[in-house]
Amino acid sequence: MNWNWRAMRAIMRKDLKQVFQNKMVWMPMIVLPAIFLIVFPGVVVVLPTLLKPSDLEFDDLTPMLKRLPPQFQTMLKGLSIPQQFTVLAANFLFAPMFLIIPLMVSSILGADSFAGEKERKTLEGLLYTPVSDTELFIAKVLTALIPAMAVNIASFVLYGLVVNLGGYRFVGRIFFPTVNWWPLVFWVGPSVSIAGLGATVLMSSKAKTFMEAQQASGMLVLPIVFLMIGQITGLFFLGVGLEMAIGLFVWAIGIWLIWVGSKTFSRGELIARI
Amino acid sequence: MVDAVIAEGLTRHFGENVAVDKLDLRVAQGEVFGFLGPNGAGKTTTVRLLNGVLNATAGKASVLGYDVATDSTEIRRRTGVLTETPSLYEALTAKENLLVYGDLYGVSEDRLSTRVMAILDEFGLGDRANERVGSYSKGMKQRLAIARALLHEPSLIFLDEPTASLDPIAARMVWDMIQDLSHREGRTIFLCTHNLAEAQRLCERVAVIDHGALQAEGTPRELARQLWHGLWVEIDLHGEPSAQVCEALQRLPAVLNHSMEHGKLLLEVNDEESVPDVVAGISAAGGRIYGVTPREHTLEEIYFEIEGNGNKTAEGLRNMRGAR
Numbered sequence: 242m243n244w245n246w247r248a249m250r251a252i253m254r255k256d257l258k259q260v261f262q263n264k265m266v267w268m269p270m271i272v273l274p275a276i277f278l279i280v281f282p283g284v285v286v287v288l289p290t291l292l293k294p295s296d297l298e299f300d301d302l303t304p305m306l307k308r309l310p311p312q313f314q315t316m317l318k319g320l321s322i323p324q325q326f327t328v329l330a331a332n333f334l335f336a337p338m339f340l341i342i343p344l345m346v347s348s349i350l351g352a353d354s355f356a357g358e359k360e361r362k363t364l365e366g367l368l369y370t371p372v373s374d375t376e377l378f379i380a381k382v383l384t385a386l387i388p389a390m391a392v393n394i395a396s397f398v399l400y401g402l403v404v405n406l407g408g409y410r411f412v413g414r415i416f417f418p419t420v421n422w423w424p425l426v427f428w429v430g431p432s433v434s435i436a437g438l439g440a441t442v443l444m445s446s447k448a449k450t451f452m453e454a455q456q457a458s459g460m461l462v463l464p465i466v467f468l469m470i471g472q473i474t475g476l477f478f479l480g481v482g483l484e485m486a487i488g489l490f491v492w493a494i495g496i497w498l499i500w501v502g503s504k505t506f507s508r509g510e511l512i513a514r515i
Numbered sequence: 516m517v518d519a520v521i522a523e524g525l526t527r528h529f530g531e532n533v534a535v536d537k538l539d540l541r542v543a544q545g546e547v548f549g550f551l552g553p554n555g556a557g558k559t560t561t562v563r564l565l566n567g568v569l570n571a572t573a574g575k576a577s578v579l580g581y582d583v584a585t586d587s588t589e590i591r592r593r594t595g596v597l598t599e600t601p602s603l604y605e606a607l608t609a610k611e612n613l614l615v616y617g618d619l620y621g622v623s624e625d626r627l628s629t630r631v632m633a634i635l636d637e638f639g640l641g642d643r644a645n646e647r648v649g650s651y652s653k654g655m656k657q658r659l660a661i662a663r664a665l666l667h668e669p670s671l672i673f674l675d676e677p678t679a680s681l682d683p684i685a686a687r688m689v690w691d692m693i694q695d696l697s698h699r700e701g702r703t704i705f706l707c708t709h710n711l712a713e714a715q716r717l718c719e720r721v722a723v724i725d726h727g728a729l730q731a732e733g734t735p736r737e738l739a740r741q742l743w744h745g746l747w748v749e750i751d752l753h754g755e756p757s758a759q760v761c762e763a764l765q766r767l768p769a770v771l772n773h774s775m776e777h778g779k780l781l782l783e784v785n786d787e788e789s790v791p792d793v794v795a796g797i798s799a800a801g802g803r804i805y806g807v808t809p810r811e812h813t814l815e816e817i818y819f820e821i822e823g824n825g826n827k828t829a830e831g832l833r834n835m836r837g838a839r
Contacts, residue, residue, distance in 0.1 A: 259607070
């Protein structure tokens, strides 16, 4: 692949600069992860330490505990039911959020990629440069992927600090992350970002406005909501094996979407809609 | 030397709408070529087709020797385009805008920074290079957009309404710059404009396009000859012509028309070759001639004649072009 990396870096650099100067774009990328991965988990792990043991009713945990793989059941041995709740909530309840956050960030940036340029009336100048259609498409995908990964990893680190520090006094030891987190954050998360980006950048090139592109890409969150409900209700458990399988499947879809996008993307079609 | 632009039967449809219709065009290297026409005539679509940004439905074109259908990247590397809207990143500074485009056009990394500051200085923006473009006035944005189109020193520059939002002093600066680029540096300028005075001042040749079709193409003088058949000359007799001179004018077969305008005798004659005979005829009738000046039609007169006469004139002009 003889791509013009200098030009692609220039597109990525200017797009990222613009992102950080546009509150409408970066605010949700900071605020939502902060609420869902720092504030809520903080409350969930700290709450049991503030209540009397008699106030806590954990009878409903039993079916979920029974579905856990043996190594997790071993990990919970010797802990009281409220302590088990804290460990389980930290390790399993919020896990699907680590798929929603990279998808959300990549969707916001992906939706902004071409539709945002159209709205700001900067696209035409870019299309007159000698950058090829494929280089342009890939540069736009990478522009969105890098912040999505950065937000995901930063959220993981901060989440780890919050749940471990918040629950340490109550549980008496470091209990996060369990082994299923590594493939979740570093395998499934990037795959979801790639698939989301492949779809949203493609939609962005067809949409007239940022909002139109973002609304269309909102549909992508549905499969993850299904995973989230399944995990919370104990329907299935996002263990390493399932995560590796889901990741592989989503990576395949993501790479296929980006391949299709880079092959079908045409500046001619794009400029005709300006 | 190969022509900078050659278009043959270039056509672009958008569904049922024909944006550019069988366009034939030639632009020589180093000339300032005016591309005139009303809004929606097909000027911008033509520029997009010639840069390979948009594919043609039919016909072919080459720019700087490269085929627009197969070598569009090579073409865009060598052309600079000022679009109708400046297409600037308002959240970035002027310097950052040009650095981005320098990278996109492959300006040597060693000299990019120097080149950016030099061109910003040239356009009077050097002292505000580090301010966000969003804070610039309309005129400053336009100057920056022109600077961006010239940053990579392209051989062919497409300028779409370059002085549309400029004050008279800035417009004058842009005109001088265009003349300089063409005459001193030998660059080709493809100027899309509504401003007929601007085209008259800058362009060696012009084409008029309307409803996507070429209505006329040539130097202003050639177009005037085709439109008004004869050549117009002003003859200064220091007053009204005598009865003998009027009789002589009636007899001279080369004189197609005559009238008085601003105290001077205005004659329409067959062609340049007949001027000495007409002068001799007037002298023979006792007329004392103090001056003979060919009268050029302004581009404005030519444009309105073409646009006013519509397809009939256009057909006639096309036939004449074909006959030449």
